[in-house]
Amino acid sequence: MACTLGVACSLGLRFFRPRGLGAFGATAALAVLRDFDPERLVSAFGIVHGQLCGTMQAHTEGSPLLGMQMGFSARNAVLACDLAGLGVPGPRDVLEGPFGYFALFEGAHDLDRVIPDLGRIWRITEIAHKPFPSGRATHGIVDACLALRREHSVDESKVSRVTARVPPLINHLVGRPVTDDMDINYARLCACFAAARVLISGNLVYEDFSESGRQDPDTLSVARRVHIEVDDNPDPNALTPLSVEIECHDGACFRKRIDTVYGHPANPLTRDAWLDKFRDNWRLAASPLDPAALERVIERLENLHEISDSAVIIDDLVP
Numbered sequence: 001m002a003c004t005l006g007v008a009c010s011l012g013l014r015f016f017r018p019r020g021l022g023a024f025g026a027t028a029a030l031a032v033l034r035d036f037d038p039e040r041l042v043s044a045f046g047i048v049h050g051q052l053c054g055t056m057q058a059h060t061e062g063s064p065l066l067g068m069q070m071g072f073s074a075r076n077a078v079l080a081c082d083l084a085g086l087g088v089p090g091p092r093d094v095l096e097g098p099f100g101y102f103a104l105f106e107g108a109h110d111l112d113r114v115i116p117d118l119g120r121i122w123r124i125t126e127i128a129h130k131p132f133p134s135g136r137a138t139h140g141i142v143d144a145c146l147a148l149r150r151e152h153s154v155d156e157s158k159v160s161r162v163t164a165r166v167p168p169l170i171n172h173l174v175g176r177p178v179t180d181d182m183d184i185n186y187a188r189l190c191a192c193f194a195a196a197r198v199l200i201s202g203n204l205v206y207e208d209f210s211e212s213g214r215q216d217p218d219t220l221s222v223a224r225r226v227h228i229e230v231d232d233n234p235d236p237n238a239l240t241p242l243s244v245e246i247e248c249h250d251g252a253c254f255r256k257r258i259d260t261v262y263g264h265p266a267n268p269l270t271r272d273a274w275l276d277k278f279r280d281n282w283r284l285a286a287s288p289l290d291p292a293a294l295e296r297v298i299e300r301l302e303n304l305h306e307i308s309d310s311a312v313i314i315d316d317l318v319p
Contacts, residue, residue, distance in 0.1 A: 002018075003126065008111050019052075020073075026076075036084065041084075050091070095111075133204065136239075139263060145246075147256050150202075156196070162244065162247075165244075167231060167238040177190075178196075187214050196220075243256065244256050
């Protein structure tokens with residue numbers, strides 16, 4: 001639901017789209033679980049629409065509010081379904097009405113382009129998996145830098161300039177300058193910082209965003225040699241193609257174009273990479289999780305169709 005509505009959007013981001021559309025998606029999911037009839041589903045959509053927001057200011061500033069907004073969407077979806085389940089009516093034309101979602105939050109849309117795909121294309125299979133602990137919009141640049149480092153044995157100390165030529169949306173989301181006092185949320189959305197880390201270490205990991213990692217002088221030095229340039233891509237929602245060029249002090253120059261970013265369904269993580277990421281994240285939980293439960297959760301997730309009550313998975317995640 002959320003992805004289908006997102007695909008129908010024609011203009012660039014004005015509000016934080018995952019927040020607004022995520023609320024509709026969460027409401028649809030809860031409505032299915034509660035076996036709502038069409039009338040109650042429409043009311044639930046109307047009630048959640050009245051709770052929408054989703055500011056890009058949090059993204060611009062690198063504020064922790066960015067991720068919290070999806071939690072607000074889930075909370076609001078629960079409230080909307082609770083009220084609709086009790087018979088509280090909501091406004092009906094909340095997508096295309098004069099003050100519906102598209103008019104208020106997007107400005108332009110084309111539902112006719114996506115409605116024929118309902119029930120035929122399952123958008124959840126088109127969602128990318130993030131291989132790195134930074135903003136998704138940094139991953140094309142990270143992918144290109146990793147490839148150049150691997151293919152040409154690039155030594156960051158010999159790099160004079162890195163130029164990433166990217167679509168406008170990439171620059172808007174992660175083209176921010178590196179600073180000496182970045183907090184973790186800002187650094188995760190800084191493509192220059194992410195590029196520098198992978199050129200130095202050949203990877204991008206959680207520890208890179210620790211206080212010592214963010215203030216590492218070698219990383220900051222390389223990051224200041226990374227420059228983001230906007231290309232002429234006319235699509236305001238495009239994340240690709242992009243290219244990275246590395247120039248070295250000895251005159252060597254290496255280039256890499258990325259058409260499909262690592263983690264995209266057409267260029268997916270391997271099973272081993274996915275499991276490594278899951279195990280790493282398990283280890284990093286703020287409240288320690290039972291190591292013995294780790295493999296049990298993996299097994300249950302891979303056999304979800306055989307589980308009658310998914311709460312047993314949650315029990316291991318929230319001890």
